[in-house]
Amino acid sequence: MSKQEVVLTTTDEAEFVTLLGSVYEHSPWVAEQLWRLKLRHPASSYDDILKVQQAMRDIVDASTEEEKLILLRAHPDLAGKAALSGELTDASKSEQAGAGLDQCSEDELAHFLQLNDEYHSKFGFPFIMAVKGATKAQILAGFIERNPNDWQTEFDRAMREVHKIAEFRLAEF
Structure with a gap:
C-alpha cells in the first residue's frame, strides 16, 4: 500500500x-x-x-457552469495584484516563481497587468495557464494567442488549464 x-x-x-x-x-x-x-x-x-x-x-x-465560473474566478492573475500583495497560495506562488513571474522587470510587470485587465474585462475571469515548465515569453504568447478567442472557446480552454494545474499539484502529493 x-x-x-x-x-x-x-x-x-x-x-x-x-x-x-x-x-x-x-x-x-x-x-x-x-x-x-x-x-x-x-x-x-x-x-x-x-x-x-x-x-x-x-x-x-x-x-454547473456557474460553479465552474466560480472555480475559474478563484484563480489569481499571473504576475498580478495578488502576487504583488503576497496573497497567492503557496502552490500558486511556487508555480508562478518557477515560470519567473516573480522576477519581472517594471515594464514586464506593467505589460502583464495590462494583459490581465484586458483579458478579465473581455472574459469575466482571469487568464489561466498551467505555467509549470513555462517561461515568461511562453506565457505572454499565450495571452496574445488566446485573447482573440470567443467566450466559450476561452472558457473551455481555461477549464483544461485548471485541470492541468490540478494534475501538477496531485503529482507532487
Missing part, C-alpha cells in the same frame, strides 16, 4: 479535505465531494493518485 493510498484511505473528512482541498485553487468543495464519493466506493478507488485525479476531474466536469 502506497503512502498516498494510506493517507487517502485512512484520514477523516477534515484531514482529507485539508490534504486535497487546494488541488483546485480555493475550491475545497471538490475535495468535499470526493470525500462523499469515497464513502460510497471501496478503498481501491483511491489506491493511486491517477484515480484520485480522474475522480476530482469528473466532479469538476459535472459541476
Whole structure:
C-alpha cells in the first residue's frame, strides 16, 4: 500500500479535505465531494493518485457552469495584484516563481497587468495557464494567442488549464 493510498484511505473528512482541498485553487468543495464519493466506493478507488485525479476531474466536469465560473474566478492573475500583495497560495506562488513571474522587470510587470485587465474585462475571469515548465515569453504568447478567442472557446480552454494545474499539484502529493 502506497503512502498516498494510506493517507487517502485512512484520514477523516477534515484531514482529507485539508490534504486535497487546494488541488483546485480555493475550491475545497471538490475535495468535499470526493470525500462523499469515497464513502460510497471501496478503498481501491483511491489506491493511486491517477484515480484520485480522474475522480476530482469528473466532479469538476459535472459541476454547473456557474460553479465552474466560480472555480475559474478563484484563480489569481499571473504576475498580478495578488502576487504583488503576497496573497497567492503557496502552490500558486511556487508555480508562478518557477515560470519567473516573480522576477519581472517594471515594464514586464506593467505589460502583464495590462494583459490581465484586458483579458478579465473581455472574459469575466482571469487568464489561466498551467505555467509549470513555462517561461515568461511562453506565457505572454499565450495571452496574445488566446485573447482573440470567443467566450466559450476561452472558457473551455481555461477549464483544461485548471485541470492541468490540478494534475501538477496531485503529482507532487
